Each structure stands twice: as structure tokens, then as C-alpha cells.
Amino acid sequence: MPLPRRDQPSGRFPVVQSMAGDSALVEKALAGDRHSFELLVEKYYKVLFNGALRMVNDTEDARDIVQVTFLKAYEKLHTFKLEQKFFSWIYRIMFHESLNLLHRRKPRVDLPPTLEEPTSNPEEAYAENELSVAISRALQSLSHDNRLVVVLRHFLGLSYDEMSEILDIPEKTVKSRLFTARRQLGVLLADRRATT
């Protein structure tokens, strides 16, 4: 049986991993070119928003997190090492902010994100929404650490070594967390059928 090769998740998340030009933009921004930093914002805000949204499951909180992320990145830009990957650096800021918020947050009933465009077919829309709710709930039931690796891998399309770099943990730990998270998700979502 041929095994499919999966270099990247096939989802429709705005995966951003092209480093081309990021360091040059940072250099220009540090030299006082505001437009260069704004180009980085334009490049990364959607993917950061989606990462934060999957972490905290609240669109308003996700927006706040992304805003704080960019403000912190702007304030700390001089600490960024040009040989680093900019996306690793800014993802790390975003995930720290997400975790900070989750730690501060009181227990509550999470609602699914509601920004998705409705599908024209009502039955399909219902099924998609139900699946989306189920996946959101399943994600929220994971520990923060385990949720983080799922978001990084499945929604942001990062490799083991990139996750290891962002989270500052060995690859072995990344794999172990992914394994645990997937096992839990597998059980929670076993009865769900994909809509596409």
C-alpha cells in the first residue's frame, strides 16, 4: 500500500515559512524604516491570529494577543538576531502571550469561533460547523503544552525541529507531546467524519 507523504498539512491555514527577506526587513526597520516593519505585520498577522485563535478559542482574545505580539516584537526588535528565523521568534512571542492569557483566564465554557463564512448549502454548513465545534472543543480539552504542539504542527505547518526551536524543548519531547495529543484527539474525534 503506498503511503502518502505529508510534508505540510493540507489545510487552508495561511502557513508562512518563507524567511526570504524577513531579516532584511528587520534590518531596515531597525534602521528606522517603519514601512519595513509594517510589511512584516502584513505578512504574519493572519497566521498569528489563527494560531492564537486555536490556542485561546476566542476571537477577541486572539486579536488582543496578536496586537500585543507585534507591539512586543516592535519594542524588542533590537534583541532579534538576524541569523534567527523571524517567524520562529514572533511565533514564540505569540505563544507566550497565549499561554499567559490561558493561565490568567478563569475556568469558563468556551464557545467555538464564529467568524467563519457560512457555506451556501445549509446542511453542509451545519455539518462543517458541528465538526468545527467538535474540533475546537477537543483542542481545548488538551493541556496547554499539548495543544501548542498540535497548533504548531497542524495549523502552522511547522516541522519537528522548528517546533523544538520555538518551544525550546528537545525534538524528542515535541514528538512525545504530539503523540499524546493525537492519541487524545483520536479518541475524542473518532466518530467524526470529515466534511470534504
Place this chain on the structure above:
Amino acid sequence: MKEPFDEDVLQRVLDGAATAADAALLREAVAADPEVRARYAQMQHLFTLLDGVEAVDPPPEYKDRLLRTLRQTEARTAADRGGLGAALASIRARLTPATAYGFAAGAVAGVALFVLFDGPSPLRLDGAAPGVMLPHSRFAAARIIDTVDLAAEGFTGKVRTRVVDGGILAEIDCQSAESATLIVEFDGNALPVLSFEQGGTMGAAALEPGRIRIEHRGSNQYWVVFGPSTTDVSTLHVKVLVGGSTLERVVRTVPADL
């Protein structure tokens, strides 16, 4: 007894991180072992579900707001680097004659201060000392006290209060098809205003003791920083005058658990 199949190999294959030997190993195991086959099918199913999750687009105006906030921060940083003189010069540069008169009148009379401005300028009002203005990066991390929706015909908005270092922040977010007047009333003795900012490029605001009046249109955000409340119970009374009707809401400025 049968050795369990190495899950790590299965994950590496599904994650696209497998070697040719890994793939061959899994292929053989899937063909020979129903348990591995079932596990592989379960994982494939999970990957299909997760990969089918749609990305969510932030609202269209979100990017502009982000950029606006960054520009404000940048302007503030530049002003701070330049010291108080530079900050005041920056404010003076944005003042029209009418607003300059307002500032002068406010300084002399100490009763009312009218400010009319036309840009996203981080104005400090009411003689607030440099450093009182709180960076926005602190806002989102701050604890929310109350969130109240504003909804009237042709007008939607939200007022959110947060605890910030040294006071209370009120974030007001409004969208309206036509012009509207927003009035925020409060006990001026219990809640001193430290600063007021607006995000957009148009609009007029008047700050009076115990009251802020904003002429609003389109989509805009306003931020008011109050000093710490001197009373246990304090609220903002928000009125929206739009299309001949008035909407009134009360927003808490003291956490409910105090």
C-alpha cells in the same frame, strides 16, 4: 508475544519526516498487522479532520487597526525619546488654533478642556505627567472589568473596561453608518481622566469635568485612561445619540469581586 509497532515511525511517516526505511517498515506492518492498520487508519482520519479546519480571516479592518496602534506606539516612543519638550512639540504641531485656545482656556480656568484633533495622536490631557500614558501592550494583558455592547439602528459598538497599572482603561469601539454622538459620563471626582486617545483620522472630542463627548462617524476606537477610582462603586454612563434616538448603557469600572 508480539512486539508493538513503534508509534514514532507511524508519526514520522504521517508528518512527512520519515526515511525510506521508515516508510517500508510501516508499509509492511500495515499489510501484516490489523492493529497497526487500524491505528494507521485512525491517525489518517485525525489528520484529515485537523487539516480540514478552515483558517479564520480576521475582520477586514483589523490589519489597519494593528498598523495604527503600531504607529501610535512608534510616535509615542519617539516623543519619549525626545523628552517632554519633544512630546509637547508633537502635540502642539497637531493643534489647530481652536484647540490651542481650548488648551489655554483649560489651563487658565482649570474648569473645562476642549480638544479637537484630526489625527491619530497620543494626546495627554489634563496636565497628565509624562509616563502616565500606559502603553497599549499592557492593555490587552489587563484584566477585564466589564464589557457592554452598544447596538442601535445604524450603530454598533462595545465598551470594555480593564484594570491597568495605575488606573482603569475604557476601550470604546464604534461603527456607525451615520454620524453619532457618544457621551461618557462619570463621577469626575472619583474617576480622574489621565489620558484620551482616538484611533481614527477624523472626529472631535470634548473633555469636560465628569464627561467626555465624542462626535463619531465610521469606524473608530477611543481609549480613556482613568486614575484609580476613589470609591468602591463607580460606573460609566454611556449614551449614544444616533438618528434621533438615544441609547444608554452603564459600564462598571470596579471589578465585581471587590
